[in-house]
Amino acid sequence: MITVTHLRLGPHCPTALTLQDGPSDRLRSLAAKVLSPPEHDLWHSFGQHKKQREWLAGRLAAKIALRRQMPRLGPLRTLSLLPREGRSGPVAGPQGWQVSLAHSGAYALAACARHPLGVDIETRTTFRPEILPYFLSTTERDLLGQLPPNDPRLPVLWAVKEAVLKTRLARSLAEISDIFWTGWGHGCRIAVRDARLPCLTAFGGIWRGTAVAVASAHIRTEARA
Known part of the structure; x- marks a missing residue:
């Protein structure tokens, strides 16, 4: 259902993730493992299965990218990556990290850095x-x-x-x-x-x-x- 690849684009190594479609109960189970309570509330509010799958894929890719930089990062569900404003848009990263993520269909891409990055x-x-x-x-x-x-x-x-x-x-x-x-x-x-x-x-x-x-x-x- 999930495959993860670390791409090489120049000096960068963003995390690419594929989250194939599946039953709603499997998506809910994955969301419970990956999303913090505030993230889960926002995720659940989207309603549409497709939007939920894309949003979840983006957060999972971003948290995997952060874990590569912060090996001591705790369980993924303890970290919140929420929009800086409103329900969408740029993400507020933890501890001085700028986190960028994107999703399109079954695919998501994410990276993080201590300097501006997208x-x-x-x-x-x-x-x-x-x-x-x-x-x-x-x-x-x-x-x-x-x-x-x-x-x-x-x-x-x-x-x-x-x-x-x-x-x-x-x-x-x-x-x-x-x-x-x-x-x-x-x-x-x-x-x-x-x-x-x-x-x-x-x-x-x-x-x-x-x-x-x-x-x-x-x-x-x-x-x-």
Whole structure:
């Protein structure tokens, strides 16, 4: 029912998790083992089985990622990873960790760091032409040239830009137009520019037919002063 893989994207090793669909009683049993009481209350409030499965997969992936960094972490259900605000959005990490998670269908991706970091996973494989202007500028589309709707680079670029948004703890996808792709780097590195994150790196690729991405930023000392 559950498989866990630690991916390699540049210097990062995010946790990828697959949670296959199953009976509701098995999902409830897993939630009781993984979720803290406040998380369980929020999880139960979603109602729809699909939403519950995705939300649970994201929290489980994030807690596994944290355990890799904090081996003495207690039982998973003793840790709460709740939204910073409201019912969704960026997660409040423990003990100074920034935690980022994403879920799409049966898949979830998560990573944590002591500096700004974001991840995304995108199972959509086709982008209609009318969607492209939403997340790619005219300059970016000119650089990319004519791409078929199912070109794998499109979901990777979307995932990279969403990962950057999560790095800056954005709550709105509308800000995706503020992030600019400037070229393909070596290996899985992808060159992107964001005025709000001057020390930004991003990496993306394809895993099990899905686009995965991680972005991080190291804030300069003078920027913090």
